[in-house]
Amino acid sequence: MESAKSLLLEKYHGLCNYLERDTVGSELAIYGTSTLMLLVAYMKRKPAYLVRQFKQPSHIPERIINERIMHTGTIRGVQQRDQDTLLLIKHRPLIPIFTSRDRLLPVKLPGVRVNANGYSWLQQCLVGREATFLPLNKSAKSQDYVVCQLCLVHPPKGNNQLLDVSETLLKLRFAKYAQDVAAAVKRNNKYYQHLRQVEQTTASKEAWLAFISRYPYLWQRFNELKASLLPKQKLLPELVR
Numbered sequence: 001m002e003s004a005k006s007l008l009l010e011k012y013h014g015l016c017n018y019l020e021r022d023t024v025g026s027e028l029a030i031y032g033t034s035t036l037m038l039l040v041a042y043m044k045r046k047p048a049y050l051v052r053q054f055k056q057p058s059h060i061p062e063r064i065i066n067e068r069i070m071h072t073g074t075i076r077g078v079q080q081r082d083q084d085t086l087l088l089i090k091h092r093p094l095i096p097i098f099t100s101r102d103r104l105l106p107v108k109l110p111g112v113r114v115n116a117n118g119y120s121w122l123q124q125c126l127v128g129r130e131a132t133f134l135p136l137n138k139s140a141k142s143q144d145y146v147v148c149q150l151c152l153v154h155p156p157k158g159n160n161q162l163l164d165v166s167e168t169l170l171k172l173r174f175a176k177y178a179q180d181v182a183a184a185v186k187r188n189n190k191y192y193q194h195l196r197q198v199e200q201t202t203a204s205k206e207a208w209l210a211f212i213s214r215y216p217y218l219w220q221r222f223n224e225l226k227a228s229l230l231p232k233q234k235l236l237p238e239l240v241r
Contacts, residue, residue: 052093053096053103054071055100055103056105057105057144065136065137065138070133071091071092071134073089073105074089074128074129074130075088075089075126076089076104078122081145085109085114085119085122086108087107088106088107089104089133090104091105105146106146107146107148107150108147108148108180109148109166110147110149110188111177111178111179111183111192111195112169112170112177113176113178114169121172130152132153133151136149136182136191137181137182147180149191151163166195167195170195170198176199
């Protein structure tokens, strides 16, 4: 036992003396060990989102979805597939080394079923905009789409707020609340409850305004009061200001 211990100490001190020399072999040993440790760490954590562009849902690891990591990209188009309205996003990784202009990630907005007015609104107001998206879940067919909470920085050149697209569609009555594959995941319950509440609040507000509009005097007074209390910019809908 003592002989084995002394042999290990001898080998260790010999290695230390060798690495302390300014030789090509010692540099190769140091850099090779560092590179090997970096590769091991990469394989363990797999931070693909740092350099890899998501071109299809299968490229997004489940670990990234579970850890709720936000990503950025540019909305390039809108597409209708059966009853699903998909946004085609060019994902931009943190280190954009290998990217493609042609390969776009199909993203479905969570909790909404977009109508014809909403589809036109998406095409006119969102295409070409920078957006952040949070993957919530993949579809049953992993090649179809990925359900993502999509937000825009509004105003476009500022850092004022993140505008949730699904929530805005419900507020504009350009979509109806609808369950999807991401709603079954427990971690998404609070977000889907919020979207349902937004639809109910918008419907109540719409019914209240419809009631007031029956009486022209009250309707005129209401608009005058709103114009006197709110700045002119606030009187316009969001994303049109």
